Amino acid sequence: MTAALEVDGVAFAYPDGHQALFGVSFRIERGERVALLGPNGAGKTTLVLQCNGVLLPGAGRVTVAGLPVATEHLKEIRRRVGIVFQDPDDQLFMPTVAEDVAFGPANLGLGGAELETRVKAALAAVGMEEHADRPPHHLSFGQRRRVAVATVLAMEPEILILDEPSSNLDPASRRELAEIVAGLDITVLMVTHDLPYALQLCPRALIMNQGSITADGPTGDLLADSALLAANRLELPFGFDPRALGRRQPD
Amino acid sequence: MATGHAHPLHLPGSSPLHRARPQCKLAAAFLFVLAVVATPREAFWAFGVYAVALVALARVAGLPLPTLARRLVIELPFLLFALFLPLVGQGERVEVLGVPLATEGLWAAWNIVAKGTIGVATSVLLAATTPVPELLRGLERLRLPAAFTTVAGFMVRYADVIADEVRRMRIARISRGHDPRWIWQARAVAASAGTLFIRSYERGERVYLAMVSRGYSGSMPVLHDLAATRGQWLAALALPAAAAAVALTAWGVRP
Numbered sequence: 092m093t094a095a096l097e098v099d100g101v102a103f104a105y106p107d108g109h110q111a112l113f114g115v116s117f118r119i120e121r122g123e124r125v126a127l128l129g130p131n132g133a134g135k136t137t138l139v140l141q142c143n144g145v146l147l148p149g150a151g152r153v154t155v156a157g158l159p160v161a162t163e164h165l166k167e168i169r170r171r172v173g174i175v176f177q178d179p180d181d182q183l184f185m186p187t188v189a190e191d192v193a194f195g196p197a198n199l200g201l202g203g204a205e206l207e208t209r210v211k212a213a214l215a216a217v218g219m220e221e222h223a224d225r226p227p228h229h230l231s232f233g234q235r236r237r238v239a240v241a242t243v244l245a246m247e248p249e250i251l252i253l254d255e256p257s258s259n260l261d262p263a264s265r266r267e268l269a270e271i272v273a274g275l276d277i278t279v280l281m282v283t284h285d286l287p288y289a290l291q292l293c294p295r296a297l298i299m300n301q302g303s304i305t306a307d308g309p310t311g312d313l314l315a316d317s318a319l320l321a322a323n324r325l326e327l328p329f330g331f332d333p334r335a336l337g338r339r340q341p342d
Numbered sequence: 343m344a345t346g347h348a349h350p351l352h353l354p355g356s357s358p359l360h361r362a363r364p365q366c367k368l369a370a371a372f373l374f375v376l377a378v379v380a381t382p383r384e385a386f387w388a389f390g391v392y393a394v395a396l397v398a399l400a401r402v403a404g405l406p407l408p409t410l411a412r413r414l415v416i417e418l419p420f421l422l423f424a425l426f427l428p429l430v431g432q433g434e435r436v437e438v439l440g441v442p443l444a445t446e447g448l449w450a451a452w453n454i455v456a457k458g459t460i461g462v463a464t465s466v467l468l469a470a471t472t473p474v475p476e477l478l479r480g481l482e483r484l485r486l487p488a489a490f491t492t493v494a495g496f497m498v499r500y501a502d503v504i505a506d507e508v509r510r511m512r513i514a515r516i517s518r519g520h521d522p523r524w525i526w527q528a529r530a531v532a533a534s535a536g537t538l539f540i541r542s543y544e545r546g547e548r549v550y551l552a553m554v555s556r557g558y559s560g561s562m563p564v565l566h567d568l569a570a571t572r573g574q575w576l577a578a579l580a581l582p583a584a585a586a587a588v589a590l591t592a593w594g595v596r597p
Contacts, residue, residue, distance in 0.1 A: 143555050166557060174555045180503050181548040184496060186475035190565050195556035197563030206565075228502050246556065 173243030233264025364480025
């Protein structure tokens with residue numbers, strides 16, 4: 092069976108010469124939820140932009156559900172890979188929530204009743220149906236992030252990539268978003284340095300540091316390895332008990 | 343600070359005026375103003391007819407007249423300019439309360455006040471019955487290039503975001519003891535403006551990235567079918583047609 096996302100020996104340098112990725116390889120199977128952990132500047136966002144072809148690798152290749160990321164089928168790649176960016180204000184730019192959710196599928200050529208069904212379903216999946224006609228800036232930050240997830244779900248992607256989904260959320264919004272993500276029947280790659288959130292949502296984790304993958308395994312095991320975390324500039328929050336981690340498995 | 347209300351001029355309602363297609367309203371308002379401007383200034387009665395028509399429309403739309411009247415204040419600077427004309431005008435003079443005023447200047451001032459007020463009142467009425475996104479869609483239907491309407495749309499969407507950023511930067515500045523009173527202390531404010539520009543520019547890049555990631559390829563998708571029927575156009579254009587008839591009559595009966 093083809094993997095939902097396959098990254099094979101990807102290396103990338105920015106035009107200014109800064110080398111951000113050094114031969115990154117991993118596979119994510121259909122239906123998996125995987126966390127991509129790493130400190131600031133590890134190359135996580137660069138890697139994410141390789142997955143939908145905004146950046147193209149200098150060496151190696153990225154395949155999404157069997158289709159290689161290349162200029163000739165960027166449109167299909169961008170349908171298959173849904174990225175939720177960190178700041179919802181960057182993602183939500185249309186006058187109303189419903190129009191914003193419709194933006195992606197409309198770009199795919201959908202219209203009329205089919206488009207409406209997509210928008211309704213995506214908003215329902217994040218519990219925001221009743222806000223469909225409001226302007227995005229009238230919503231709370233947590234609601235805006237949920238709408239940002241809906242804008243991507245409306246494109247029915249193969250894989251959902253969340254960039255720092257828990258940043259700036261209050262505890263209740265954080266839990267609500269976790270419940271939504273856990274309830275979705277979709278492959279998820281979650282980029283974060285919020286380790287408890289990764290443990291809560293993702294059975295498997297990749298650790299990235301200085302442009303390479305340094306560890307790949309069950310999230311609980313990785314987080315219990317304090318030497319590994321320290322070597323990669325990752326830290327558990329104060330009072331978070333690493334001894335409990337091995338026993339606890341995400342639902 | 344305008345926090346979170348993007349359409350401060352819009353007064354929601356469900357009157358026929360609110361429900362009319364935006365492109366019809368825009369065209370009607372524009373043509374109506376043209377007819378008003380083309381009316382000879384001596385025809386006082388014609389301006390009375392225009393004013394009555396606008397008040398009637400406001401009543402139909404169920405808009406509070408005092409609120410609309412307050413919004414007319416925006417034209418005050420122009421009215422001040424008009425007030426000077428009779429004082430500085432040349433030629434024949436008349437005495438009003440002991441002040442010699444130029445007749446030609448008085449006519450010019452009246453012309454500006456009457457036509458300006460009716461023009462502003464028309465746009466106030468349009469803005470009160472049409473939310474900004476609809477105005478933009480209307481302009482798009484009227485074949486304004488999509489680049490203009492898209493840019494205007496982004497401006498509306500991000501005005502609050504940027505205003506909020508300005509507010510946070512100001513608070514951060516005064517929290518560190520900045521208390522600008524003199525012009526040479528403006529340096530920090532200028533630096534903030536520069537930072538704001540860079541930040542907005544970077545946000546633009548991020549927004550574009552997010553758009554591209556959702557399949558944007560240079561043109562905004564059309565999400566609304568706003569085509570107006572012949573009946574809707576006829577209803578909307580009745581106003582400027584009536585105004586044109588009034589203007590023509592005014593020219594005809596001119597002494």
